[in-house]
Amino acid sequence: MTLPLTLEEIAEGTEKELKIRKYVECETCDGTGAEGGMSGNNYAMCPKCDGTGELRQVSRSVFGQFVNVQACPRCDGDGRIIEDACGDCGGDGRVERDETISVNVPAGVMEGNYLTLSGGGNAGVRGGPAGDLRIEIEEKPHDDFVRDGLDIYHDVYLSIPEAALGTEVEVPTLDGRARLEIDPGVQGGKILRMRDRGIPDLEGAGRGDQMNRIHVWTPSTLTDEEEEMMRELRGRENFQPQPSEPNTEKSFFERVSDVFS
Ligand SMILES: [Zn+2]
Numbered sequence: 425m426t427l428p429l430t431l432e433e434i435a436e437g438t439e440k441e442l443k444i445r446k447y448v449e450c451e452t453c454d455g456t457g458a459e460g461g462m463s464g465n466n467y468a469m470c471p472k473c474d475g476t477g478e479l480r481q482v483s484r485s486v487f488g489q490f491v492n493v494q495a496c497p498r499c500d501g502d503g504r505i506i507e508d509a510c511g512d513c514g515g516d517g518r519v520e521r522d523e524t525i526s527v528n529v530p531a532g533v534m535e536g537n538y539l540t541l542s543g544g545g546n547a548g549v550r551g552g553p554a555g556d557l558r559i560e561i562e563e564k565p566h567d568d569f570v571r572d573g574l575d576i577y578h579d580v581y582l583s584i585p586e587a588a589l590g591t592e593v594e595v596p597t598l599d600g601r602a603r604l605e606i607d608p609g610v611q612g613g614k615i616l617r618m619r620d621r622g623i624p625d626l627e628g629a630g631r632g633d634q635m636n637r638i639h640v641w642t643p644s645t646l647t648d649e650e651e652e653m654m655r656e657l658r659g660r661e662n663f664q665p666q667p668s669e670p671n672t673e674k675s676f677f678e679r680v681s682d683v684f685s
């Protein structure tokens with residue numbers, strides 16, 4: 425079964441209640457499958473195998489004598505059969521039921537991880553060992569963030585004047601809202617890193633970062649007055665792109681290596 429989690433839950437770790445339908449031990453017969461359970465006297469020796477639980481078949485050939493041993497199909501190798509089967513489980517020793525289980529999810533899990541609850545699966549037939557319950561983690565898509573390993577990416581949109589003049593914006597983080605200072609002259613595509621605001625490592629080795637990716641928003645319609653201002657700015661020297669000039673934005677590849685080093 426799958427367990428959908430938000431990025432906030434993944435970052436903090438969480439405890440979740442899960443409703444599952446599974447086989448549990450039949451309480452009426454203590455899982456024995458016999459009417460009256462442990463205290464009853466409803467077992468009889470299996471007539472097919474005489475209580476040994478095995479069937480032996482001897483065959484002879486030119487190579488000698490072969491003894492073939494197999495589990496008795498009548499008693500499933502138990503050597504005993506139930507004379508009066510439990511009415512609640514029909515002799516299976518287990519019944520299907522809705523159960524609510526509580527699952528502890530450690531911080532830092534990711535999509536596709538499995539949590540295995542040992543013995544949390546279906547009860548075995550007639551008191552046999554229970555199976556494991558495997559829960560697959562599913563990451564819910566987030567409105568504000570895209571996860572990349574331990575880091576999360578957030579898109580920040582600035583107007584052209586904001587990018588040119590610098591500003592302070594409020595950004596969401598996994599721990600609530602935070603202020604982000606934007607220097608004058610920021611270029612679109614620049615990534616402003618907030619340390620330790622990402623996803624914690626599953627094994628406790630630190631925490632990822634929040635990468636705020638700057639976008640400069642270009643208006644798609646302009647009034648006559650705005651168009652006039654833009655035409656006036658277009659010719660100005662400071663508005664000519666100079667991507668190779670020192671102290672301006674690094675090239676795309678330099679920037680990428682910065683981010684991932
Ligand atoms: Zn029963």
Ligand SMILES: [Zn+2]
Pocket residue numbers: 470471472473474475476477478496497498499500501502503504
């Ligand atoms: Zn038998």
